[in-house]
Amino acid sequence: MCGAVSDIEACIPALRRHATALLRERRDVDALVHACLSRALDQHWRQNPTELRTWLFAIMYRQLGQLPWSARTRRASHTGDQGLPGTLGQLTADQRSVLLLVTIEDMAYGDVADVLGVSVSSVMTLLGDGRERLRRLCGDLADTAAPRQP
Amino acid sequence: MTMERPISEDELHAYVDGRLDAPRRLEVERYLGMQPLLSHRVAAYRAQREELQAALAPRAAEPIPPELNLSRMLEARLRRRHGWWQLAASVVLCLSLGGAAGWYVGAPARPDRTKLAMTLLQQQAMASHTVYAVDRRHPIEVTANESDHLKQWLSNRLQRSVAAPDLSTLGYRLLGGRLLATERGSASALFVYDDANGNRLSVLMRPMAPELAAGHTDSSQGAMRNCAWIDKGIGYAVVAVASDAMLDKVAAQISRQTDGPS
Numbered sequence: 001m002c003g004a005v006s007d008i009e010a011c012i013p014a015l016r017r018h019a020t021a022l023l024r025e026r027r028d029v030d031a032l033v034h035a036c037l038s039r040a041l042d043q044h045w046r047q048n049p050t051e052l053r054t055w056l057f058a059i060m061y062r063q064l065g066q067l068p069w070s071a072r073t074r075r076a077s078h079t080g081d082q083g084l085p086g087t088l089g090q091l092t093a094d095q096r097s098v099l100l101l102v103t104i105e106d107m108a109y110g111d112v113a114d115v116l117g118v119s120v121s122s123v124m125t126l127l128g129d130g131r132e133r134l135r136r137l138c139g140d141l142a143d144t145a146a147p148r149q150p
Numbered sequence: 151m152t153m154e155r156p157i158s159e160d161e162l163h164a165y166v167d168g169r170l171d172a173p174r175r176l177e178v179e180r181y182l183g184m185q186p187l188l189s190h191r192v193a194a195y196r197a198q199r200e201e202l203q204a205a206l207a208p209r210a211a212e213p214i215p216p217e218l219n220l221s222r223m224l225e226a227r228l229r230r231r232h233g234w235w236q237l238a239a240s241v242v243l244c245l246s247l248g249g250a251a252g253w254y255v256g257a258p259a260r261p262d263r264t265k266l267a268m269t270l271l272q273q274q275a276m277a278s279h280t281v282y283a284v285d286r287r288h289p290i291e292v293t294a295n296e297s298d299h300l301k302q303w304l305s306n307r308l309q310r311s312v313a314a315p316d317l318s319t320l321g322y323r324l325l326g327g328r329l330l331a332t333e334r335g336s337a338s339a340l341f342v343y344d345d346a347n348g349n350r351l352s353v354l355m356r357p358m359a360p361e362l363a364a365g366h367t368d369s370s371q372g373a374m375r376n377c378a379w380i381d382k383g384i385g386y387a388v389v390a391v392a393s394d395a396m397l398d399k400v401a402a403q404i405s406r407q408t409d410g411p412s
Contacts, residue, residue, distance in 0.1 A: 005372060009220045013210035016218070020209055033218055041223065084201045102167055103202045109169075124160045131163070135194045 008040055011056050014105060018057065021088070021100050022064065036060040057101070057115040087137050095130030098123055157181050162188075166195045221372025225280050267362050267385065270333065271378050272369055275354040275387030278330055278340050279374065283352035283389070289342045290326035300327050307337040310384070312355055314341045315404040321345050322400070332356055351390035353404065358385045366401050368394055377401040381408065 015036060019029040039059050088096050094116070101112045109127075113120045157178055164170050165178045182189040216222060283289050292300045297314065304312045307329055314324050322343035330338045338356030345351070360383040369376045377397045378387040386408075388400050 005220060005224070005370060009372070012214055012218060012220070013212070016212065016214065017206065017209040021206060030215055030218060034223075037218065037220065037223060041220075041227065083205065084198065085205045088202075099202070100206070103199050104206050106167075109164075124163065127163055128159055131166075131195045131198060132191075134198055135191070138194075138198075140194050 007052050008037070008056065011053050012037070014053070015056060015060055018100060018105065019060065021085070021104070022097070032060065032063060035063040035066075039063060051111065051114075053105075054107070054111045054114050057105070057107075058117070061097075061115060061117075084134070084138070087134060090137055091130050091133055092126075094118075095126050095133065098126040099130045099134070102127055162192055163195070166192060166199060219372070221374065224371045225276075263359075264362055264364050264380070267358055267380060268364050268367060268378055271354070271356065271358075271380070271385040271387050272367075272376050274330070274332065274338070274356065275352070275376055275378060275389045276371055276374060278354055279350075279352045279389035282328060282330075282340060283342045283350045289328075289350065290340075291328040293326040294324040296326075297324075304329065304339040308339055308355070308357055310357065312339050312384075315353060315407050317343055317351070317400055317403060320396070320399055320403060322351050330354070330356075349391060351388065351392065351400065353400075354385075354387040354389070356385045358383055366398065366405075368397065379405070381405070384408075 012033065015033050016029060019032045020026075023029050023032060036056065036059050039062075040056055043059075088099070091099065097116060098112055101107045101115060102109070107115070109120050109123050113123045116123070118126075155177075161170065161174070161178060165175060170178060182192060292303065294300070294314070301313050304327060314327060317324070322345055325342045325344060327339055327341045330340050332338050336357060338354060341353045341355075343351045343353070358380050362380045362383075362385075364378075364380040366377055366379045369378070373391045374389060375392060375394055375397050376387060376389045377394075377400070378385065379401065380386070386401070386404060388397055388404065390397060390400075
C-alpha cells in the first residue's frame, strides 16, 4: 500500500502545472491540487489504480467541477500568460484541456479520454479543433481547406 | 498514389505528437513533402507544441507549497483520526492505570486480530514518532545516561523486562526513552535515537496478547518508514526517515537482541 504514496508524490508537480494552466489564481490552483490529493488519499486504499497519473488527473478534473463558482469562472478568462499560453484562454475549456494533456503532459490519446471521461474520437476532434483555432488566432491563415473546420 | 493507406487527420496529430511508429512516420513525411499547404499546417502545430512545452513545462520545477506536502497531509489525517489518544498520551500517564497491560487475552489469535494489532502498532509508532521523536528539545523523559533507571522504570510499567536496544553499530545513538499510553490505557515504551546527522529514529515497544505473532512488516507514510512485528507478547515498531534497507537492519538487530536471554 505504501509505495503508492511516493508514487502519488511524484505526480504532484505535474498536477500543479496542469492546474496552473486551468485556473488563474494561485490559491485556487493549490486548493484544487489539495482537493485532488485528499480525494486520492481517501480512495487509494480502496482502489488499486493501474495507471496512477491518469487516475490522479481524472480525480482532479472531477474536483474541478466541484470548485466554488468563482474559481470556475476564472478558468474561462485565463489571461494570466503572455504569448501562446495566453492565447489558450480563447479556446473552449475542453479544447484547452486536451491540448494541455497531450502537449505538456505528453499523455496518450486514450489516457486523455479516460481523464476527461470522453471517447477517443472526441479527444481527436477537440485536439484538431483546438490546434486549428490556435493557429488562426496566431494569424496563420494558410491552408484554410483543413479537413476539420473549427 | 504512392500511398497504400490514406493518411487520416488523426494520424497527422499523432505525427505532431510523436505517436506514430517509424514506418508510418516516414510515410507521413513523404506525403507531407508533396503537400506544401498541409505541410505548412502540420509545421504550425509542431511549433505550437514546442512553444507551449517551452513555456509551461518548466512550471513543474516550482517548489511545492507545504500544504501540498503528502507526508504532512497524512500526518494531519492521522492526528484527526486518532487525536484523542495522542492527546491522552501526555495525560493518561498521570492516571496510573497500572495492571492494564496486555489486551484481548483469551481466544486464539485470528488473522484479522493480528492485522488489527499490527495496524494499531504501526499507527501508534508513526504518531509517536511524529509527536515525540522528532521534537528537537523534549523527545524523551529519561536520558540514556540513566540507562539503569530507564530500564527499571519502563520494565516496571510494562510489567515485563524492557531494555533499550543497542543500535550503535548501525550509527544510531540512544538519546533516551519515554512512557507512552496505548489507546487501551496500557503502558508502552518509546526509545529515541539519532544518527550523526541528527536524524531521529524511534523504537516503540508495546505489550500484546501472548498468542499474537507477526513477522517484520514494512510500511510508510510519505518519507517516514516503519518496520513493525510482534514477537513473544511484545509489539515492536521502528520508525525513521531512512531507507527500507537501513530499517530492516535495525529491525534485525533488535530481533537478535531481544531473542537472547530475556
